[in-house]
Amino acid sequence: MTDPNATDDVEGSNRSRPTTRRSLLTSGAAVAVSTGIGTVGTVSARADDPCPSSPTEDPSEEAPTTPDEDNQDPPRRESLTLQSNTAYETEVFITDAARPGPTAMVVGGMDGNEQAGIEAASRISKWKPERGTLVVLPEADAVAVDQRTYNSPRGNLNRQFPANRTPTTPLARELWNLITEIDPTVVIDFHSSKGIWGSDLGPDGYGQAIYPSAVGNSRRIAADTAEFMNDEYVDGAYPSAYRVTVGNTLRGNKPKLMHKVAGDLERPGYLTEVTRYDTSLATRIEWTTAMGARLLRAHGIR
Numbered sequence: 001m002t003d004p005n006a007t008d009d010v011e012g013s014n015r016s017r018p019t020t021r022r023s024l025l026t027s028g029a030a031v032a033v034s035t036g037i038g039t040v041g042t043v044s045a046r047a048d049d050p051c052p053s054s055p056t057e058d059p060s061e062e063a064p065t066t067p068d069e070d071n072q073d074p075p076r077r078e079s080l081t082l083q084s085n086t087a088y089e090t091e092v093f094i095t096d097a098a099r100p101g102p103t104a105m106v107v108g109g110m111d112g113n114e115q116a117g118i119e120a121a122s123r124i125s126k127w128k129p130e131r132g133t134l135v136v137l138p139e140a141d142a143v144a145v146d147q148r149t150y151n152s153p154r155g156n157l158n159r160q161f162p163a164n165r166t167p168t169t170p171l172a173r174e175l176w177n178l179i180t181e182i183d184p185t186v187v188i189d190f191h192s193s194k195g196i197w198g199s200d201l202g203p204d205g206y207g208q209a210i211y212p213s214a215v216g217n218s219r220r221i222a223a224d225t226a227e228f229m230n231d232e233y234v235d236g237a238y239p240s241a242y243r244v245t246v247g248n249t250l251r252g253n254k255p256k257l258m259h260k261v262a263g264d265l266e267r268p269g270y271l272t273e274v275t276r277y278d279t280s281l282a283t284r285i286e287w288t289t290a291m292g293a294r295l296l297r298a299h300g301i302r
């Protein structure tokens with residue numbers, strides 16, 4: 001469960017962002033990079049994507065492979081480790097498609113008892129995008145995940161990212177260094193909540209909502225994703241209280257990861273919440289994965 005921002009919902013300014021493909025793989029990352037773990041196949045792009053985000057692509061950033069659009073080189077997959085040789089040690093999976101595109105960061109396990117986001121991120125870490133770079137951290141707070149607790153002994157990881165200041169723990173600092181290093185076009189953070197945002201059904205909570213950062217078209221993309229979720233997963237199968245809505249806009253005034261993405265990085269980002277109220281873990285994983293996929297596609301990762 002998270003505690004997204006209060007009541008403002010004004011969209012931020014539009015910004016264009018450069019493509020940063022392979023920036024992590026080619027730069028001297030501040031984190032230890034392990035050996036590659038093999039190559040994987042490709043998936044097909046679909047033609048019906050609204051693609052509301054069109055980042056520029058700088059040909060000079062192309063890898064020294066063929067620029068042919070028909071190139072079918074498999075994506076490269078690597079991993080790196082945060083907090084090596086500590087109890088908080090956790091893996092980040094990086095899949096770099098053959099075709100250039102935006103870089104997306106996907107995070108699960110900020111709160112260790114929110115299994116759906118951990119599993120959804122783990123599944124997404126195995127995806128084989130045809131375009132772009134996918135950086136996935138399934139178990140952000142590995143100690144809390146191991147204990148299946150909201151907090152770890154260092155407290156709640158999602159209270160350690162004050163805007164305009166250095167994150168307050170070693171794990172938070174290393175995660176933030178990674179994010180600034182990969183320079184993502186979009187950041188997605190998966191959560192689940194005991195309740196439903198804005199509903200009298202069940203306990204109070206933040207579920208069934210997407211909370212966008214105050215940057216670019218994030219709020220419109222969140223609304224499109226909510227509509228998609230309702231059409232495909234909720235309407236006709238669950239009470240109307242379960243309809244996915246757009247939550248408050250996150251803009252950097254709380255010490256949470258997505259607030260810092262909005263406030264410091266000034267990037268599109270989404271904190272997603274599904275509800276644990278009378279839902280199965282399998283359903284929550286399905287919903288979270290579908291929301292992630294839709295948001296990634298909207299930002300050009302496919």
Ligand SMILES: [Zn+2]
Pocket residue numbers: 001002111114190191192
């Ligand atoms: Zn949470």
